[in-house]
Amino acid sequence: MIKDKYLEKYVGQSRSAIMFFAGDQLIASNHSAEELQRRYGLDPCYLRQIAQNGKSSSTAGYQVRTNVVTIPTKEKESLHLSLCYRLLDQEEDVYSLTIRNLQHEEQLSAQERQHLLTRYVNRAHEKERQRISQDLHDSIAQGVYSAIMGVRRFTQGDLSPAEQQETSQAIEIQLQETLTEIKEMALDIRPAVLDSFGLVPAIKALAKRLQANSGVIINVLAVDEQAIQLTSDEQSVLYRVCQEAINNALRHAHPSEITVLLSNHPHVIQMQVLDDGDGFNLKKNAHFNGHSLGLMNMKERVTALNGVFEISSHPHEGTTLTVKFPLNTVR
Ligand SMILES: Nc1ncnc2c1ncn2[C@@H]1O[C@H](COP(=O)(O)OP(=O)(O)OP(=O)(O)O)[C@@H](O)[C@H]1O
Ligand SMILES: [Mg+2]
Known part of the structure; x- marks a missing residue:
């Protein structure tokens, strides 16, 4: 059909890389997709999987996942790719993957990427600080507090020699446990x-x-x-x-x-x-x-x-x- 001839030509010559998958198998790809694999050594299945990690939506009744990623390459520059993964046939498990090189299109500004990264790093740091603060409060501080109570009992109380021995042992055990916890925390923070x-x-x-x-x-x-x-x-x-x-x-x-x-x-x-x-x-x-x-x-x-x-x-x-x-x- 003449329509198919033009469609094939359009897909074949498109600057976007287009691949078709049936299940896990790559069944067809256009020239740009082959170029992307050959030039940068990118595995189609890897690209498909990062596309699947993307945001899910539904366009005209079709299930679509889109993702924007930065991939380091053998050449000086990184690749900024927009991936669109689309379900074409549910029964046959056929999907298309369309990849646009955003560098060519200059769609993702460096500023925007920096902004996203900074936000991610800030959030990660904040969560880490929260966890350390909680560990210090709930576990280390409690351990030291209980050792202080033991020392007070030891110095202020009127203890028999047997009780003194028992209390000093309890203090030592408490401090040993706290020391182990501090060491484990240090390992957790950065082994x-x-x-x-x-x-x-x-x-x-x-x-x-x-x-x-x-x-x-x-x-x-x-x-x-x-x-x-x-x-x-x-x-x-x-x-x-x-x-x-x-x-x-x-x-x-x-x-x-x-x-x-x-x-x-x-x-x-x-x-x-x-x-x-x-x-x-x-x-x-x-x-x-x-x-x-x-x-x-x-x-x-x-x-x-x-x-x-x-x-x-x-x-x-x-x-x-x-x-x-x-x-x-x-x-
Ligand atoms: N290996 C696993 N086996 C069984 N259930 C799991 C497993 N991993 C995660 N889950 C389930 O998934 C839930 C979410 O896991 P997630 O690690 O996000 O949270 P969490 O372990 O409950 O809390 P935290 O924020 O401390 O990690 C868990 O509560 C648990 O029900
Ligand atoms: Mg968990």
């Missing part, structure tokens, strides 16, 4: 091992500590540290996500085992945290409920660095959390 030895040893130390505290087996299976070419920001984010994911599993899932898997793939580095616990209903926890921040924070931290964040969970079947960062870009 020194992450800076000195890298991600894998830091995660192994974390797993060992949480296993000892909980009695739940926590395995860490990781590729050779040499192979992990992540920026220090990405390493911090993976560490934080791992910490929150293990804590979530321990707090909510009653698992018998938790496994952290770090692996290299052709285009991505992937971390998975799997537990064999109770699982949960993702839809129910998809929106902010006024107090639970863990899942939202993890997703926000990962997507702010252009990573992909996914969770799969079903009641009684455990939970798997996956984070991916692209590999073949020079950062």
Whole structure:
């Protein structure tokens, strides 16, 4: 049909990169899309996943997800892309992905991006300060206060030698516990091992500590540290996500085992945290409920660095959390 001929020509010559997917498979793409993959080494499936992370809307009855991302490249400049992921055929599971290079179009001003980033960083800092302040108040201050009470009893009271011994022991135990809590807080704020030895040893130390505290087996299976070419920001984010994911599993899932898997793939580095616990209903926890921040924070931290964040969970079947960062870009 003549209409199809012109449509094909328009899509083929479009400056926007256009791809079509059936399920997980790329089934067709135009010249600009091939150019984007060839020139920048971008994996179509990675682009599709970051598009899926975007804002959802419905246009003319079609389900659409849009996302704007900045991706570092081998060349000097970063790529600023607008992605539009559209459901074309529900039965056949066919989607289109249209990618516009915003640099060409100069649609996203540097000022606006800076503004968004500053807001994100400020919010993250504020939350961190709140948590430290709460820990200091609820745990450290209480411990010191109770040791002070012990000392008062010791000096003011009319205690028998046996009572004196008992009180001094209680004070020492209290101070030891407070000291342990201070050390754990210091580890939580910034694990020194992450800076000195890298991600894998830091995660192994974390797993060992949480296993000892909980009695739940926590395995860490990781590729050779040499192979992990992540920026220090990405390493911090993976560490934080791992910490929150293990804590979530321990707090909510009653698992018998938790496994952290770090692996290299052709285009991505992937971390998975799997537990064999109770699982949960993702839809129910998809929106902010006024107090639970863990899942939202993890997703926000990962997507702010252009990573992909996914969770799969079903009641009684455990939970798997996956984070991916692209590999073949020079950062
Ligand atoms: N691995 C898991 N297994 C079972 N349920 C989970 C798991 N991870 C999260 N959940 C469920 O999802 C909810 C939201 O998790 P989220 O980490 O956002 O909040 P939270 O752990 O309740 O609180 P916090 O803000 O302290 O992290 C949890 O309350 C829990 O019901
Ligand atoms: Mg949590």
